[in-house]
Amino acid sequence: MPEVRDDRLDPALLRLIGVTLLGGIMGILDATMVTVAADTLAGEFDSSLSAISWATTGYLLALTVTIPITGWAVGRFGVRPLWFFGLALFLVGSLASALAWDVGSLIAFRLVQGVGAGVVDPLVLVILARAAGPHRAGRVMGMMGVVLSLGPVLGPVLGGVVLESLGWRAMFYINLPIGIIALLLAVRVIPADPEGATKSRAPLDLLGALLLAPGFGALVFALTQAGEQATFGTPRVLAPLAAGVLLLVAYVLHALRVRRTEPLIDVRLFASRSFAASVTVQGLVGLATYAGLFALPLYYQVIHDHGARAAGLLVAPLGLGAALAMPLAGRLSDGLGPRSLVRGGAVVAAAGAVLLTRLDADSGEIWSAVAALVIGMGLGAVGAPTMGALYRTLPPEKVPQGSSVLYNLNQLGGALGVACIALIIAAAGKSGTAANGIDGFQQAYWFVFAVAVVILAASPLLPGRPEAPTAPEEPPTDAPREAVTN
Structure with missing residues (x-):
């Protein structure tokens, strides 16, 4: 029988992807958007x-703690x-944050926002993975990427x-129209659970939650503090870092022994080589991406004396390169598998x-922008096939x-990337060997180079070419019926 593959993304599935990403993008934007308002908020309050x-x-910690329970x-x-x-x-957290009257209320309402994002963000991956099915996972994850x-x-x-245009409260108000539209569209597009599906009656693994969620939260907090302090050698970093490691x-140990309840995360999943390799590589992608996003704006501000807005715009090619590469790499990975694409992407990055x-102090911005675009394209060619491989092999x-x-792991990788770059640049400045401040930035990108080499070394552990089905794929049970029909 000839091989048959129906991997088209028909209009119904495209609508599901669009509505899901519309709901998910707010949390991703809010994780970094408020950072530029720090000076303004300090003066306001x-x-x-x-x-x-x-x-x-607080937002990042609330998000991280909520994800395992989701x-x-x-x-x-x-x-x-x-x-x-x-x-x-x-949305409730966004509205409340916009109405905050002091720094304490703002932090509290941002925690509410973070919990909401901790529910929505992983659900984006769940919805898209189930709707795509294993043989379209790469293409759909590329769009998510x-x-x-x-x-x-x-x-x-x-x-x-x-x-600058509307004031700091508008940074939270802007979520309201987007979120309301996403909610209204989701009523028609987000699929209901199939008829007859039995929901799990397993109680929450309370002890696991008390260990896992604070463990991830402590690690993110420790790495965030390391980035701010530009050192790992302070009690504000070492104490939560040790606590996080011990909790995890x-x-x-608890997850390997639990019998009466299902653990929040089955650590036996890591016995699968493809699963362990996929999540590790994706964590390294987060590390390299956030390292680049942290170092480049500082380079433009310190070496070229640009303002925050100009520096932000000049770093955009890194994200643009990844956005261009991910859909193509994801689509190719459905037929070629992730291994060869990840190798090529690691070499490009x-x-x-x-x-x-x-780069030196006299290098023009065009060359750094081109190099950032190349890094982004390389990391994009790694990220989408890796995510596709993960969902293609998971039950x-x-x-x-x-x-x-x-x-x-992507969050932890990002926090670790920022902390490492801050430490590298600070160490170069203290050594007195930096020429015009450029030496620290050069070392920062040797670090990114090293991460790309590690990804290249890990690529043989990823799955090879996926097997083609010999019959049309059955519709995923959680996908809308019209999204998967031929």
């Missing part, structure tokens, strides 16, 4: 910058009601424009990083857990 920074740190809630309550709950909570790539870049740029080790190590019932692991 007569507060210190360290206190204001908790409006961003994986359990998917099985207990279903995707559709959880999607509406997360979006509604995020556009949002993941552009969100961190556009957040500060959009935040700066809104802040305790969770692993490494080449772009080498270009940036050659359907493990998709929520896989999404939790993927998202949390």
